Amino acid sequence: xxxxxETPARLPRLSDRAACLRSxxxxxxxxxxxxxxxxxxxxxxxxxxxFPVRRIETAIGRAxxxxxxxxPIAFQYGPTxxxxxLRELLAAGTCASPPLGDPDEIIVTxxxxxxxxLVARVMVDPGDTVVLEDPAYLxxxxxxxxxxxxxEGIPIDRAGMDTAELxxxxxxxxxxxxxxxxxxxxxxxxxxxVPERRAHLATLAQRHGFxxxxxxxxxxxxxGTTPATPIGHLAPDHTVMLGxxxxxxxxxxxxxxxxxxEWMIGALARAKQTLDLHTATLPQLVVAELLxxxxxxxxxxxxxxxxxxxxxxxxxxxxxxxxDAGEPTxxxxxxxxxxxxxRAAFPDAIAAGIAYVPGDAxxxx
Amino acid sequence: xxxxxETPARLPRLSDRAACLRSxxxxxxxxxxxxxxxxxxxxxxxxxxxFPVRRIETAIGRAxxxxxxxxPIAFQYGPTxxxxxLRELLAAGTCASPPLGDPDEIIVTxxxxxxxxLVARVMVDPGDTVVLEDPAYLxxxxxxxxxxxxxEGIPIDRAGMDTAELxxxxxxxxxxxxxxxxxxxxxxxxxxxVPERRAHLATLAQRHGFxxxxxxxxxxxxxGTTPATPIGHLAPDHTVMLGxxxxxxxxxxxxxxxxxxEWMIGALARAKQTLDLHTATLPQLVVAELLxxxxxxxxxxxxxxxxxxxxxxxxxxxxxxxxDAGEPTxxxxxxxxxxxxxRAAFPDAIAAGIAYVPGDAxxxx
Numbered sequence: 001x002x003x004x005x006e007t008p009a010r011l012p013r014l015s016d017r018a019a020c021l022r023s024x025x026x027x028x029x030x031x032x033x034x035x036x037x038x039x040x041x042x043x044x045x046x047x048x049x050x051f052p053v054r055r056i057e058t059a060i061g062r063a064x065x066x067x068x069x070x071x072p073i074a075f076q077y078g079p080t081x082x083x084x085x086l087r088e089l090l091a092a093g094t095c096a097s098p099p100l101g102d103p104d105e106i107i108v109t110x111x112x113x114x115x116x117x118l119v120a121r122v123m124v125d126p127g128d129t130v131v132l133e134d135p136a137y138l139x140x141x142x143x144x145x146x147x148x149x150x151x152e153g154i155p156i157d158r159a160g161m162d163t164a165e166l167x168x169x170x171x172x173x174x175x176x177x178x179x180x181x182x183x184x185x186x187x188x189x190x191x192x193x194v195p196e197r198r199a200h201l202a203t204l205a206q207r208h209g210f211x212x213x214x215x216x217x218x219x220x221x222x223x224g225t226t227p228a229t230p231i232g233h234l235a236p237d238h239t240v241m242l243g244x245x246x247x248x249x250x251x252x253x254x255x256x257x258x259x260x261x262e263w264m265i266g267a268l269a270r271a272k273q274t275l276d277l278h279t280a281t282l283p284q285l286v287v288a289e290l291l292x293x294x295x296x297x298x299x300x301x302x303x304x305x306x307x308x309x310x311x312x313x314x315x316x317x318x319x320x321x322x323x324d325a326g327e328p329t330x331x332x333x334x335x336x337x338x339x340x341x342x343r344a345a346f347p348d349a350i351a352a353g354i355a356y357v358p359g360d361a362x363x364x365x
Numbered sequence: 366x367x368x369x370x371e372t373p374a375r376l377p378r379l380s381d382r383a384a385c386l387r388s389x390x391x392x393x394x395x396x397x398x399x400x401x402x403x404x405x406x407x408x409x410x411x412x413x414x415x416f417p418v419r420r421i422e423t424a425i426g427r428a429x430x431x432x433x434x435x436x437p438i439a440f441q442y443g444p445t446x447x448x449x450x451l452r453e454l455l456a457a458g459t460c461a462s463p464p465l466g467d468p469d470e471i472i473v474t475x476x477x478x479x480x481x482x483l484v485a486r487v488m489v490d491p492g493d494t495v496v497l498e499d500p501a502y503l504x505x506x507x508x509x510x511x512x513x514x515x516x517e518g519i520p521i522d523r524a525g526m527d528t529a530e531l532x533x534x535x536x537x538x539x540x541x542x543x544x545x546x547x548x549x550x551x552x553x554x555x556x557x558x559v560p561e562r563r564a565h566l567a568t569l570a571q572r573h574g575f576x577x578x579x580x581x582x583x584x585x586x587x588x589g590t591t592p593a594t595p596i597g598h599l600a601p602d603h604t605v606m607l608g609x610x611x612x613x614x615x616x617x618x619x620x621x622x623x624x625x626x627e628w629m630i631g632a633l634a635r636a637k638q639t640l641d642l643h644t645a646t647l648p649q650l651v652v653a654e655l656l657x658x659x660x661x662x663x664x665x666x667x668x669x670x671x672x673x674x675x676x677x678x679x680x681x682x683x684x685x686x687x688x689d690a691g692e693p694t695x696x697x698x699x700x701x702x703x704x705x706x707x708r709a710a711f712p713d714a715i716a717a718g719i720a721y722v723p724g725d726a727x728x729x730x
Contacts, residue, residue, distance in 0.1 A: 010574030075615035122383040209375030250440035252646035276475040281617035
């Protein structure tokens with residue numbers, strides 16, 4: 001190693017943009033939660049016992065053997081928008097995802113987190129306003145804050161985001177570029193947006209000219225309920241639909257997808273190209289094979305829903321009388337109210353072998 | 366589908382940032398180049414016949430079988446910075462990559478393209494100046510233009526970027542945040558930066574306080590030459606070193622890495638978290654196993670170098686007398702000068718079954 005001896009070295013400095021980036025508090029909590037002997041209720045980690053490992057192995061074997069003119073397609077550079085076969089499946093709809101309509105309006109993403117980031121790149125300039133649910137999914141908040149957005153929170157009740165309150169603020173002058181939400185069994189509230197509010201939100205988007213980001217990772221994980229019509233089907237020109245294989249197959253594959261209106265899909269593809277050229281091919285082939293195997297996925301999803309429903313019931317029953325949490329209806333999250341200061345109590349909980357996330361980590365206002 | 370009947374729908378509009386994104390011209394050319402019967406010299410696609418498919422399959426089998434407390438680690442969420450085992454290997458150095466020093470200063474990226482994007486996020490604000498080689502790697506240009514940077518080109522000669530010219534402009538007032546280059550057999554010039562200019566660039570970075578981005582995808586692909594000392598070893602506090610498995614194993618895996626100074630690694634990790642949480646785990650396990658198998662990789666790299674050297678010699682000989690291209694010394698690119706208008710001649714070339722990229726696609730000034 002050699003350094004200049006002429007003048008003292010001047011270090012470069014970080015950009016102003018870098019100051020907008022913050023780490024997820026949950027990430028720090030997960031480090032504690034990962035200690036041996038601690039039962040972690042802190043992160044949205046899928047049950048690893050439910051990963052379809054054997055089925056994935058079969059899919060990988062086939063992917064490796066697939067030979068084309070240019071050799072095994074699993075290993076060469078691939079299209080930025082994702083593999084055509086996977087996009088066609090998603091366009092038609094699968095038992096784990098709603099029909100997305102047109103393969104040309106679909107991009108395969110490196111997890112749905114990248115879908116959020118892509119939307120922020122092409123829709124948000126520093127100083128723009130972005131509306132989130134309050135409490136909000138932290139991954140969305142990080143992305144939009146990192147883009148320099150001002151975040152406005154709209155409260156959630158048992159029917160999801162309070163769209164009447166959103167309308168009041170819109171009428172009073174709020175002019176968001178983006179309204180982002182998790183429509184089914186949201187992280188962290190566990191609540192789903194009811195059909196009337198979906199229709200209301202679609203109308204508001206059209207009237208006020210904002211984009212809805214419908215991050216639907218838990219679409220297929222309702223406990224015995226069929227998901228309501230996606231907002232993206234009610235206002236297709238005003239909605240980006242995001243989906244993910246993380247919660248229904250496995251998160252380590254990092255395969256998600258988005259469906260966007262024609263007026264923005266080209267800009268999203270150009271942004272995707274600068275981000276990572278394309279999503280890793282082998283995981284795309286695995287997801288395409290599994291999502292395309294309707295018999296397998298139907299059975300697998302039933303197992304998943306039964307696993308999460310049983311766990312949710314046990315947790316809900318254990319909390320009864322201490323924490324006021326609504327009946328779980330799907331997904332992975334239970335949001336409750338208690339008089340206990342959950343942040344102050346956290347060290348005691350860890351000592352007793354339980355980790356959770358204090359609710360104020362998610363609140364905006 | 367339902368639309369508002371009250372007032373005409375107002376479409377959202379793209380951000381000002383979206384206007385900075387442009388597609389790679391090469392990407393459009395590659396669509397033409399991909400026609401049957403066309404020999405494409407247009408893109409930096411590795412030879413698919415050289416993908417180590419059997420070795421990768423063995424690695425995947427092992428990755429699927431790896432069970433821990435939380436189930437097969439290939440499928441669960443993983444650490445944002447990448448798998449510890451891969452980072453430790455890269456820190457120590459492999460036959461395909463220089464030693465990077467400290468695992469805590471390494472992040473595994475979704476291809477080295479993401480490494481460029483991460484650097485742009487934490488170092489570049491709109492209006493900042495970024496210096497590139499002229500001609501430049503288009504992937505870098507897209508990223509920094511997408512970040513709103515003003516791009517300044519420094520000419521290349523047979524010894525790489527002309528650092529004396531860079532110094533003249535720095536003295537005259539040029540104040541770049543970042544100077545990005547491909548130090549070994551650059552894309553598209555095929556030229557490597559000679560040791561004296563590496564030392565000069567390191568000194569300039571320290572004196573003028575800019576960051577060098579050393580994108581070293583072709584480090585291990587020199588034809589019978591050992592790469593010079595990386596700039597990151599000469600000025601470690603002023604350099605981000607980028608590397609990639611794309612050219613030495615397979616690009617479809619989308620595994621790259623970066624090594625950054627301590628003062629910026631935290632900001633890069635926070636940015637990576639918002640981008641895609643982490644790089645897909647299965648491809649990381651594959652790359653870790655292959656890079657860790659020194660016997661296999663040494664032999665594999667010899668095969669790769671022999672393959673590319675033979676092809677380069679054939680091309681160079683075929684061009685002799687028509688196009689003045691320097692002797693190829695490694696990597697995948699041959700840059701030549703000719704009196705022919707290569708853009709005007711492109712349709713004839715395609716008709717004759719040959720695709721290439723007209724040089725002006727890469728030039729900055």
